[in-house]
Amino acid sequence: MNLTKVLILDGVFILLAFFIFILLREKIGKQLFGRYSASLNDKRFENSPNLEKLLSLEKAARKSGSGIEQDSILGLWQFFSVWKKETDNEDSFSSSLLRLFSARLSLQRLESSESFPSLTIENSIQFGSLSIRFVGFGGFKGIQPLLLFFFESIELKLGALVLFKRSLEAPQQKNMPFFALIGKAENGEWLSARGRGGGIALWFRDQE
16 A cells, blocks of 8 residues: 555545534533543542552563563553653643543453464554554563564544544564563552553553
């Protein structure tokens, strides 16, 4: 597919999403802010680790491994916070925006494979009945470990109805994005990792 066709498809995708958002904006707005308000009152978040603790865990993970096994992180994770590379402060704007749009990470075992890829991975944001999903595959590598992954498609959905879907080209493994796993709560409540771009992300296990 040439660049012109890609740009046309992306333009159609954006216009379609905007048109549907306008049609449903009142309902979507109520759902968005209802979820965001509920997240602010979630008692689990009171026990979230601070950056100092995460950096300490990361130092130990790089030296002798985080001890995180693949099966222990399977399931659905709700995005909570992000810290930019080489900063001591949380990126409040990005964190709030991703919580507002219910950003989630789904990891499931790929039963048909014992090597890479060994997981299905899905990154999504949702606004009302509309959702944008990046769907692909991943797997563990190294002692820390790294969660390498790639996306094979992007979807725009209205409920269960797929409005738009486009295939994505998988990069070579050396160029794949990754999450360098830092640590997780003993009870499995939260998970943290550093992305290839250098930022640190924190997720809480989704209760829905």
